[in-house]
Amino acid sequence: MTIAVNRTGVPGIQLPGTPLPATEPVASPKSVPDGTVRFLTIGGLELEAGGHLPDVTLAYETWGTLNSDGSNAVLIQHALTGSTHVTRGESEEEGWWEQLVGPAAPVDTDKFFVVSINILGGCYGSTGPSTAAPDGRPWGSRFPLVTLRDTTAAEARLADALGIGSWYAVLGGSLGGARALEWAVSHPARVQRCGVISIGARSTAEQIAFAQAQTLAIRQDVNFNGGDYYGGPGPEAGLALARRIAHITYRSAAELDTRFSRDAQHGESPLQGVSLGDRGRYQVESYLDHQGSKLVKRFDANSYIAITEALMSHDVCRGRGPLQVALSSTTAEFFVAAVDTDRLYFPAQSHELAQALPGDVPVHVIEAPIGHDGFLTEIGQLSEELRRSFFP
Amino acid sequence: MTIAVNRTGVPGIQLPGTPLPATEPVASPKSVPDGTVRFLTIGGLELEAGGHLPDVTLAYETWGTLNSDGSNAVLIQHALTGSTHVTRGESEEEGWWEQLVGPAAPVDTDKFFVVSINILGGCYGSTGPSTAAPDGRPWGSRFPLVTLRDTTAAEARLADALGIGSWYAVLGGSLGGARALEWAVSHPARVQRCGVISIGARSTAEQIAFAQAQTLAIRQDVNFNGGDYYGGPGPEAGLALARRIAHITYRSAAELDTRFSRDAQHGESPLQGVSLGDRGRYQVESYLDHQGSKLVKRFDANSYIAITEALMSHDVCRGRGPLQVALSSTTAEFFVAAVDTDRLYFPAQSHELAQALPGDVPVHVIEAPIGHDGFLTEIGQLSEELRRSFFP
Numbered sequence: 001m002t003i004a005v006n007r008t009g010v011p012g013i014q015l016p017g018t019p020l021p022a023t024e025p026v027a028s029p030k031s032v033p034d035g036t037v038r039f040l041t042i043g044g045l046e047l048e049a050g051g052h053l054p055d056v057t058l059a060y061e062t063w064g065t066l067n068s069d070g071s072n073a074v075l076i077q078h079a080l081t082g083s084t085h086v087t088r089g090e091s092e093e094e095g096w097w098e099q100l101v102g103p104a105a106p107v108d109t110d111k112f113f114v115v116s117i118n119i120l121g122g123c124y125g126s127t128g129p130s131t132a133a134p135d136g137r138p139w140g141s142r143f144p145l146v147t148l149r150d151t152t153a154a155e156a157r158l159a160d161a162l163g164i165g166s167w168y169a170v171l172g173g174s175l176g177g178a179r180a181l182e183w184a185v186s187h188p189a190r191v192q193r194c195g196v197i198s199i200g201a202r203s204t205a206e207q208i209a210f211a212q213a214q215t216l217a218i219r220q221d222v223n224f225n226g227g228d229y230y231g232g233p234g235p236e237a238g239l240a241l242a243r244r245i246a247h248i249t250y251r252s253a254a255e256l257d258t259r260f261s262r263d264a265q266h267g268e269s270p271l272q273g274v275s276l277g278d279r280g281r282y283q284v285e286s287y288l289d290h291q292g293s294k295l296v297k298r299f300d301a302n303s304y305i306a307i308t309e310a311l312m313s314h315d316v317c318r319g320r321g322p323l324q325v326a327l328s329s330t331t332a333e334f335f336v337a338a339v340d341t342d343r344l345y346f347p348a349q350s351h352e353l354a355q356a357l358p359g360d361v362p363v364h365v366i367e368a369p370i371g372h373d374g375f376l377t378e379i380g381q382l383s384e385e386l387r388r389s390f391f392p
Numbered sequence: 393m394t395i396a397v398n399r400t401g402v403p404g405i406q407l408p409g410t411p412l413p414a415t416e417p418v419a420s421p422k423s424v425p426d427g428t429v430r431f432l433t434i435g436g437l438e439l440e441a442g443g444h445l446p447d448v449t450l451a452y453e454t455w456g457t458l459n460s461d462g463s464n465a466v467l468i469q470h471a472l473t474g475s476t477h478v479t480r481g482e483s484e485e486e487g488w489w490e491q492l493v494g495p496a497a498p499v500d501t502d503k504f505f506v507v508s509i510n511i512l513g514g515c516y517g518s519t520g521p522s523t524a525a526p527d528g529r530p531w532g533s534r535f536p537l538v539t540l541r542d543t544t545a546a547e548a549r550l551a552d553a554l555g556i557g558s559w560y561a562v563l564g565g566s567l568g569g570a571r572a573l574e575w576a577v578s579h580p581a582r583v584q585r586c587g588v589i590s591i592g593a594r595s596t597a598e599q600i601a602f603a604q605a606q607t608l609a610i611r612q613d614v615n616f617n618g619g620d621y622y623g624g625p626g627p628e629a630g631l632a633l634a635r636r637i638a639h640i641t642y643r644s645a646a647e648l649d650t651r652f653s654r655d656a657q658h659g660e661s662p663l664q665g666v667s668l669g670d671r672g673r674y675q676v677e678s679y680l681d682h683q684g685s686k687l688v689k690r691f692d693a694n695s696y697i698a699i700t701e702a703l704m705s706h707d708v709c710r711g712r713g714p715l716q717v718a719l720s721s722t723t724a725e726f727f728v729a730a731v732d733t734d735r736l737y738f739p740a741q742s743h744e745l746a747q748a749l750p751g752d753v754p755v756h757v758i759e760a761p762i763g764h765d766g767f768l769t770e771i772g773q774l775s776e777e778l779r780r781s782f783f784p
Contacts, residue, residue, distance in 0.1 A: 048663060049663045049664055049665055049671065050664055050665070050666065051665075051666055051667070129668070141667060141668075141669060142667050143667060143668055144665075144666065144667055144668065145663070145665045145667070145668050145671050147663065202654060203654065204645065204648070204649045204653075204654070205645075205648040205649040205651070205652040205653055205654065205674070205675075205676040206640065206645040206648045206649060206676075208654070208674050208676050208677065209636070209640045209648060209676050209677070209680055210640060212636065212674075212676075212677045212680060213633060213636050213637050213640070213680075216629075216633050216636070217609060217612075217633065219669070220609075220612070220613065220614070220629050220630065220633060221612065222612070222614045226669065227667075227668070227669060237608075237612050238612065241605060241608050241609065241612060244601070244604065244605050244608070245605050245637060248598065248601045248602060248605070251598075253596065253597075253598040253738065256596070256597040256598045256601060257596045257597045257598060259597070260597040261596075261597055262594060262595065262596075262597065262600070262707055270704070270705075271440060271441045271537070271539065271705060271710075272441055272442055273441055273442070273443075273536075273537045274442065274443055274536065275443070275533060275534050275535060275536055275537070276521070276533075276535055276536065276537050276619070276694075276697060276698055276701060277533060277611075277618065277619060279441065279537050279701075282597070282600050282604075282704070283597075284597040284598075284600050284601050284604075285600065285601070285604045288601055288604060288605075302668075305668060306668055309668060309671075312662070312674070313662075313663060315654055318663075343735070346645065
């Protein structure tokens with residue numbers, strides 16, 4: 001194992017066709033500024049679904065300093081298209097959970113050593129479909145099916161390398177919450193506190209169904225080429241469509257209707273057009289077009305598929321018995337929360353999880369009209385409860 | 393105008409590339425058996441969005457006999473992918489609303505003259521993208537944008553031709569409900585009773601958003617060719633994906649999870665596969681694959697787009713003022729109903745409609761875990777209320 005650092009020090013997507021950043025061994029991870037992507041090679045992984053990945057690299061960022069006894073490490077897990085950049089560091093580039101993590105935030109980076117790991121299969125630096133296989137070509141269609149148990153196993157090796165025997169806390173929302181929960185169940189002795197926000201104990205039939213539609217949108221793109229599109233045009237239209245579908249489910253019907261109603265996009269007429277294909281757009285269409293275009297610029301379509309498949313695999317019960325039995329081995333304190341208007345990861349699933357966990361676990365509620373995305377935009381609503389429960 | 397009849401007498405989809413069935417003038421529509429598709433040419437139509445359709449044909453079916461004073465005509469409007477075949481006739485082919493329409497059903501075909509019209513733009517016999525334009529080639533990409541006001545205007549001409557000055561009732565669910573409502577608002581003097589089931593007064597931002605995703609799924613199909621795919625392979629994968637997306641929204645999360653949970657499709661292993669693309673399916677994926685495949689066999693992708701666009705246009709307020717003002721001209725008695733678990737056309741939208749209608753209009757509730765599709769599968773729950781309200 002070597003601990004390595006991106007030469008540029010700039011966090012960034014592995015764009016299709018781009019090889020992994022050149023790495024070099026460093027004496028200590030602390031030689032890299034906070035909030036900067038670094039890389040660790042953790043060796044080969046045998047995967048739950050039967051595949052094998054040799055030479056896995058994980059990208060991660062850290063903030064703060066690990067205590068000499070390793071007692072102040074907090075793992076923050078990102079969601080489906082998230083990166084390791086939870087909060088800003090030296091670069092001042094904004095992070096995605098700054099209400100929760102940073103100096104003087106509930107997860108105070110002046111007190112805690114915060115770690116965030118790009119999920120295996122991702123495109124923010126960890127080994128994924130766009131990175132080079134042993135033959136030097138991108139994995140592409142050959143990238144294996146990876147489950148959340150595989151990603152957790154990979155992350156456990158990174159924790160070993162950082163000298164973290166047991167996390168003070170592991171926290172995440174959405175897919176990040178599933179990753180946190182899987183950590184607590186897979187490694188009960190290594191997770192003292194676990195925050196599972198806006199996700200339940202398993203991906204449901206409906207969540208699998210929406211995920212299937214998204215992966216098909218990409219796979220049916222004219223440029224997908226079975227996943228081997230690197231070096232040519234990528235399946236951008238398919239990825240943008242996947243994002244549109246997903247984004248609808250991340251918001252609430254009420255939020256979309258309050259913002260956009262049936263309004264026409266500025267300068268366009270949805271009811272003017274000589275043929276079906278040339279009318280102007282409704283504002284909500286333009287908004288979703290924009291969401292799709294934004295993602296295409298920063299995300300690899302194969303990684304979208306790989307991580308979506310990992311999320312479909314989310315099921316803490318698999319091979320562990322009924323829910324209460326599967327959770328009985330956990331020794332962590334739990335913090336469970338849901339957005340009241342979430343129509344993808346319904347609050348009822350958070351209640352199901354909380355009730356099955358050992359002890360008396362309440363469900364904290366983010367009240368926000370936005371829907372699922374409240375776990376990002378309204379996480380500050382949980383600050384007080386999180387301080388009281390986990391971070392006094 | 394001529395009243396014409398399909399030579400075969402068999403209702404059927406206009407498959408891509410198939411010309412309109414040969415037609416012949418008949419002396420009276422009653423020479424055709426009940427529940428058989430017949431055709432009427434209604435002349436040219438100037439469209440709300442600016443296009444023009446010459447020589448429009450509408451396909452329709454009827455059951456029962458029109459009174460000499462034309463007082464017993466009931467129009468039943470089909471939903472997005474529905475056909476004119478509401479209930480069986482001589483052919484015994486099952487219809488899609490038999491709990492509601494038929495001999496001794498609430499809409500008793502022994503008492504009422506029931507009419508069902510294939511929506512303009514459709515593929516069950518009416519003029520649509522797959523039918524021949526004046527140059528003999530299918531309309532394809534040239535088919536114009538059609539709104540629900542256009543389809544209503546076309547249907548009014550058919551009512552004229554049948555000698556129906558005023559409908560005893562117009563009823564429909566989902567898109568069919570929007571069509572019924574538009575009739576009552578566009579032609580208040582011609583609609584005595586109006587049943588609007590499982591839809592509100594306008595398509596909301598979220599409904600537009602889901603519709604956009606579906607039309608894009610088709611448009612991005614490698615075989616779409618801008619809509620001019622007739623004579624070659626059609627955009628089947630895209631249409632099947634559109635149907636998958638739609639079908640998720642037609643069901644409730646609870647229904648999907650109760651039926652399928654995380655089960656593997658028989659003989660397949662969702663967590664076995666050497667690469668991402670070759671794993672087995674979850675049962676819910678197989679189910680949605682099946683829904684997609686079924687639709688591809690019976691529906692034209694361009695018609696799916698055209699009718700979806702018409703549904704996106706649904707807004708009784710357009711050019712008519714605020715909702716209450718827009719509805720103030722209606723003189724019909726209304727019957728408004730919703731499925732309690734509908735997550736696409738939320739019951740709240742039915743309440744909004746009912747409250748804005750003149751008079752005191754209650755919202756009847758279908759209680760069913762299934763979601764939106766309850767308007768089809770559970771319509772029998774409304775039989776008693778419909779008899780009391782409309783069909784004593």
